[in-house]
Amino acid sequence: MPEKGVALITGASAGIGAAYAAILAARGYDLVLVARDHVRLEAASAALRGSTDVAVEVLPADLTRPADLRRVERRLLRDDISVLVNNAGIAVPGRLVDMPPDRLEAMLLLNVLASTRLARAVAPGFVARGRGDIINVGSVVGLNADRPGISAVYTASKAYLLALSEGLQNELGRAGVRVQAVLPGMTRTEIWEKANIDIDALAADRLMGAEVMVEAALRGLDLGERVTIPSLPDIADWLSFMAAREALRPNLSRSEAADRYGD
Ligand SMILES: NC(=O)c1ccc[n+]([C@@H]2O[C@H](COP(=O)([O-])OP(=O)(O)OC[C@H]3O[C@@H](n4cnc5c(N)ncnc54)[C@H](OP(=O)(O)O)[C@@H]3O)[C@@H](O)[C@H]2O)c1
Numbered sequence: 001m002p003e004k005g006v007a008l009i010t011g012a013s014a015g016i017g018a019a020y021a022a023i024l025a026a027r028g029y030d031l032v033l034v035a036r037d038h039v040r041l042e043a044a045s046a047a048l049r050g051s052t053d054v055a056v057e058v059l060p061a062d063l064t065r066p067a068d069l070r071r072v073e074r075r076l077l078r079d080d081i082s083v084l085v086n087n088a089g090i091a092v093p094g095r096l097v098d099m100p101p102d103r104l105e106a107m108l109l110l111n112v113l114a115s116t117r118l119a120r121a122v123a124p125g126f127v128a129r130g131r132g133d134i135i136n137v138g139s140v141v142g143l144n145a146d147r148p149g150i151s152a153v154y155t156a157s158k159a160y161l162l163a164l165s166e167g168l169q170n171e172l173g174r175a176g177v178r179v180q181a182v183l184p185g186m187t188r189t190e191i192w193e194k195a196n197i198d199i200d201a202l203a204a205d206r207l208m209g210a211e212v213m214v215e216a217a218l219r220g221l222d223l224g225e226r227v228t229i230p231s232l233p234d235i236a237d238w239l240s241f242m243a244a245r246e247a248l249r250p251n252l253s254r255s256e257a258a259d260r261y262g263d
Pocket of ligand 1: 009034036040088139140183185187188189190191218
């Protein structure tokens, strides 16, 4: 078995997932690459085999299809897996009232259900072995659900991943499992074109390269961060956000309604 074990990365054929594959290979992990497009996956794996000496498996799967999802779950049950990167995601543009229901469902099946089931599949082995990393690629939009302009359903799917990650860190952390939510800002990938947004129209100084984003995210994991926001310059801003949430906690559940709701 390889010393670092095997990292299974969903959405590994392009963008952020491809960057995770390249950087985890450089860190010595063998890889299982998951995405739908078999030809692209084979090309990505051939490039990695040519540039590194790690073993690379391809596992073509449409994670919105139950039979494919089960195949990926079965691969995660093997004890060589040491990292799961829940990265595959789509951003269906538009308002709820305009969104084709089947596209809405596909987005939630991929962004929410597949990520959760894959975590469910891998976690018992990680707990039994006392180690393992679950990396969930959310988004900064999950922190900004009140901001207009981005699909409410996409935003909610990313907020779910943040909440899931924080909860799983509580459930699994004591067993030695690390759970990290990665919240990228705008990152230069194909996701924009697929959402019919012209990437060149976005402010270049707000757009990060995928490799830069993933390098920072993995350094955040090395530092023991549960939540990593690669572009945030001052960690004190995140800590004060968390402190504000903590300050609400004692008053979030009480026997009496607040005075402002009285007669
Ligand atoms: N780019 C950004 O600005 C940005 C910002 C914040 C968060 N994110 C998040 O980062 C993650 C990766 O996004 P990206 O920008 O790298 O997107 P991307 O370039 O469009 O890549 C998406 C990857 O997911 C795979 N995929 C799509 N549908 C799939 C399905 N049904 N089953 C299995 N694999 C599927 C794609 O391959 P196939 O098409 O071959 O399946 C591809 O490998 C997403 O979760 C996204 O929400 C991105």
